[in-house]
Amino acid sequence: MSAIAIKNNQQIPVSSIPLVDYHDFLIFNTSLLKLEENHCVNYFGIPKNNTIQLFCCVANDNNQNILISSSIIDKDKPYPSFSEQHVAFEKFEREIHENFGINYTNHPWLKPVRYAYDRQNKSNTITNYPFFKIDSEELHEVGVGPIHAGIIEPGHFRFLCNGEQILHLEIQLGYQHRGIEKLFLNKKRLVERNTLAENIAGDSVIGHTTAFVNLWESLCKFEPSDDILLSRIIALELERIAVHTGDLSGMCTDIAYQLGSSVFGRLRTPIINFFQQWCGNRLGKSLVRVGNNNFPFTNELRTKLIAVLDKFEPDFDEMCKETFHAPTVLGRLEKTGIITNQLGKEIGLVGMAARMTNINRDIRSSHPFGYYTSLAHQPILKGHGDVQSRGQIRREEVKQSINYIRNLLNNIPLKQKEVTTNLQLTPSSFAISLIEGWRGEICHCAITDEKGELIHYKIKDPSFHNWLAVAMSVRNNEISDFPIGNKSFDLSYCGHDL
Amino acid sequence: MISLVLILIASLFFMGIIIRTKSITSGRKGPGIFQPMKDIVRLWKKGAVYSETTSFIFQIAPSIYFASILMAVLVIPFGSYGGVISFNGDFVFFAYVLALGKFFSIIGALDTGSSFEGMGASREALYSLLAEPAFFILMGSFALFTGHTSFVDIFTSLHFGTYISYALGILATFILIMIAMIENSRMPIDDPKTHLELTMVHEVMILDNSGFDLGLILYGTHLKFAMYGALIANFFTDSFPFYISIPIFLAVQFIFAIIVGMLESFNARFRMGNNAQFIFTLTSLSLLIFFGVLLILKKII
Numbered sequence: 107m108s109a110i111a112i113k114n115n116q117q118i119p120v121s122s123i124p125l126v127d128y129h130d131f132l133i134f135n136t137s138l139l140k141l142e143e144n145h146c147v148n149y150f151g152i153p154k155n156n157t158i159q160l161f162c163c164v165a166n167d168n169n170q171n172i173l174i175s176s177s178i179i180d181k182d183k184p185y186p187s188f189s190e191q192h193v194a195f196e197k198f199e200r201e202i203h204e205n206f207g208i209n210y211t212n213h214p215w216l217k218p219v220r221y222a223y224d225r226q227n228k229s230n231t232i233t234n235y236p237f238f239k240i241d242s243e244e245l246h247e248v249g250v251g252p253i254h255a256g257i258i259e260p261g262h263f264r265f266l267c268n269g270e271q272i273l274h275l276e277i278q279l280g281y282q283h284r285g286i287e288k289l290f291l292n293k294k295r296l297v298e299r300n301t302l303a304e305n306i307a308g309d310s311v312i313g314h315t316t317a318f319v320n321l322w323e324s325l326c327k328f329e330p331s332d333d334i335l336l337s338r339i340i341a342l343e344l345e346r347i348a349v350h351t352g353d354l355s356g357m358c359t360d361i362a363y364q365l366g367s368s369v370f371g372r373l374r375t376p377i378i379n380f381f382q383q384w385c386g387n388r389l390g391k392s393l394v395r396v397g398n399n400n401f402p403f404t405n406e407l408r409t410k411l412i413a414v415l416d417k418f419e420p421d422f423d424e425m426c427k428e429t430f431h432a433p434t435v436l437g438r439l440e441k442t443g444i445i446t447n448q449l450g451k452e453i454g455l456v457g458m459a460a461r462m463t464n465i466n467r468d469i470r471s472s473h474p475f476g477y478y479t480s481l482a483h484q485p486i487l488k489g490h491g492d493v494q495s496r497g498q499i500r501r502e503e504v505k506q507s508i509n510y511i512r513n514l515l516n517n518i519p520l521k522q523k524e525v526t527t528n529l530q531l532t533p534s535s536f537a538i539s540l541i542e543g544w545r546g547e548i549c550h551c552a553i554t555d556e557k558g559e560l561i562h563y564k565i566k567d568p569s570f571h572n573w574l575a576v577a578m579s580v581r582n583n584e585i586s587d588f589p590i591g592n593k594s595f596d597l598s599y600c601g602h603d604l
Numbered sequence: 605m606i607s608l609v610l611i612l613i614a615s616l617f618f619m620g621i622i623i624r625t626k627s628i629t630s631g632r633k634g635p636g637i638f639q640p641m642k643d644i645v646r647l648w649k650k651g652a653v654y655s656e657t658t659s660f661i662f663q664i665a666p667s668i669y670f671a672s673i674l675m676a677v678l679v680i681p682f683g684s685y686g687g688v689i690s691f692n693g694d695f696v697f698f699a700y701v702l703a704l705g706k707f708f709s710i711i712g713a714l715d716t717g718s719s720f721e722g723m724g725a726s727r728e729a730l731y732s733l734l735a736e737p738a739f740f741i742l743m744g745s746f747a748l749f750t751g752h753t754s755f756v757d758i759f760t761s762l763h764f765g766t767y768i769s770y771a772l773g774i775l776a777t778f779i780l781i782m783i784a785m786i787e788n789s790r791m792p793i794d795d796p797k798t799h800l801e802l803t804m805v806h807e808v809m810i811l812d813n814s815g816f817d818l819g820l821i822l823y824g825t826h827l828k829f830a831m832y833g834a835l836i837a838n839f840f841t842d843s844f845p846f847y848i849s850i851p852i853f854l855a856v857q858f859i860f861a862i863i864v865g866m867l868e869s870f871n872a873r874f875r876m877g878n879n880a881q882f883i884f885t886l887t888s889l890s891l892l893i894f895f896g897v898l899l900i901l902k903k904i905i
Contacts, residue, residue: 434871
């Protein structure tokens with residue numbers, strides 16, 4: 107056996123993960139990815155003296171399994187790379203190279219990823235980032251950022267253009283490395299760690315926090331009660347509705363469609379305001395806590411939420427109909443920023459960005475957790491892979507989430523009496539948690555030592571995979587279509603930079 | 605003289621009405637009618653900051669740009685009252701004095717050395733280049749129709765009577781509105797509200813301008829709108845007395861502003877690559893006017 111198969115939110119002893127030789131490790135994982143139903147959810151290393159222990163987690167879309175394999179390599183020796191076989195590993199290996207200085211012999215280009223404070227080579231700084239350059243009199247370079255025109259988050263985009271046509275786009279991130287993964291180890295109190303999880307990415311508060319609490323609870327062998335699970339799924343689906351609606355507004359803004367921009371913008375507000383009523387924060391911070399339900403979903407809240415949704419839905423339907431039938435809007439959205447199914451699979455796309463190019467990849471159906479096990483979720487798929495598909499997915503996922511919430515609201519379990527459980531981490535364990543946030547699959551992994559202390563915490567935001575898709579989707583497009591293409595993915599900068 | 609005064613008055617509220625219309629259609633109350641003008645006055649009181657990489661061209665460009673618009677305004681007549689300057693062939697002067705201003709705004713943008721501004725400048729140059737035939741075929745047709753070559757003579761001797769000539773009037777109004785949108789870099793060609801440098805045309809060219817210069821450029825847009833509004837109004841204010849023609853003038857400006865606001869509210873911007881095609885259709889529409897005139901004059905058939 108080269109790997110151990112586990113389910114989502116399962117914890118296993120670290121020793122049960124088979125340790126294999128790097129060569130077998132490489133062959134095993136790259137051959138796994140040759141099958142289309144597999145994709146790499148996380149691949150990271152832990153330093154041990156002068157060696158690095160690598161962990162590779164490959165999830166299967168069909169049989170709910172996550173295959174964990176491991177190998178120990180020397181820091182100083184060069185190794186053949188996974189990326190040579192499968193480009194989906196490209197960024198993971200760049201990260202391992204950046205953190206530990208492992209030299210891959212045949213990696214396409216070991217560029218820095220995020221300039222971690224504890225990176226191996228301190229002389230690599232953001233000012234000497236090695237951009238792809240071209241010697242040409244006819245082509246020109248356009249650099250955008252790192253300060254974004256809409257003052258969102260920092261990221262630099264370097265275009266190589268032939269007039270108005272983009273030939274190549276390089277995205278350079280890593281301006282805001284906060285060292286979140288290290289902070290998870292340094293902060294010892296649970297509430298601190300919980301708050302940290304809430305602040306990984308401001309637009310996926312519920313997503314990342316749910317991944318964290320699921321992971322923590324599985325490490326503590328804590329079984330959350332129904333009322334906790336219900337709160338979490340409602341919060342996660344509400345976050346999806348709110349962000350998707352806000353994104354539709356943002357997409358309308360980018361094509362200067364004022365009607366859609368203002369109406370979708372207005373529609374997002376009551377949803378996030380409902381979070382405010384529920385837990386006192388519009389983004390849902392402090393709502394999801396390990397082993398606890400500080401803000402149980404009451405019948406009073408249920409009435410309020412139904413009222414909010416009843417008002418939201420007709421307006422949303424009308425505005426979607428208006429937007430997706432306006433010829434000028436369709437003229438901008440259709441055939442813009444296309445990612446083909448083939449390319450999507452090569453990159454290892456996840457989440458909404460995968461589904462828009464007909465890759466059936468949704469953690470809610472492939473690795474369900476909590477209430478999703480009984481929902482029988484059917485992912486919404488689109489085939490064109492263009493901006494229009496990404497807009498349509500948002501529209502339909504919002505409708506789907508509203509239906510799920512309405513069904514869940516029919517039966518609200520009472521808040522269980524709080525049982526004072528001992529939230530002690532199981533020693534020498536490995537656990538993985540996958541969540542389908544609104545953007546896609548969020549993966550958190552944790553490893554504990556013999557004393558039950560955290561020794562490694564690994565976060566992977568869906569943006570980590572998907573940024574490459576943004577760069578690929580704009581090729582041969584007009585440079586003026588880049589903003590709408592970028593917005594239609596709406597990837598996270600801080601989720602990538604951590 | 606009367607036209608100059610009226611255009612200046614219209615320029616004070618024109619942009620305010622556009623913004624107000626856009627606010628109301630998106631369910632907001634919106635700022636006061638004179639807010640854009642107040643902003644410009646605020647800018648006029650400020651000093652300008654110049655980048656060290658720019659030369660004197662960048663500094664004189666906004667003034668020349670503004671002066672060119674002012675010059676163009678001077679030739680616009682009001683009904684049978686000629687503009688401050690009026691001579692045979694003044695519509696050619698009108699078009700090229702505007703082009704001169706545009707030339708300076710383009711080299712001013714190039715002078716900054718920013719890749720964005722170069723991009724914007726190339727786009728703006730392309731679009732106004734493409735819009736030029738539409739304007740000349742339109743005015744040329746009317747010159748052919750009336751037998752005169754100055755604005756004031758053309759407009760005084762335009763007689764609407766036959767159905768074809770009414771159709772021509774409507775077509776001409778449409779083309780002038782669209783040319784005004786293109787020349788002012790508004791929707792559906794360009795989005796003046798966008799914050800995205802990559803999609804901008806005119807806005808990106810003036811990224812480096814500040815203070816007084818920026819105020820001049822912004823007021824130039826207001827003036828240009830009012831100027832095209834005045835051109836359109838001339839189709840409707842034959843030789844009425846002042847107490848009728850001045851309200852008609854103001855009403856045309858008002859309706860024009862509302863049309864612009866509506867256009868910008870319910871449409872998305874065109875894809876940049878389709879703009880050229882769209883502008884060409886304006887030229888073909890003005891060819892319709894040309895053929896209409898030939899029909900009326902019995903030069904064909």
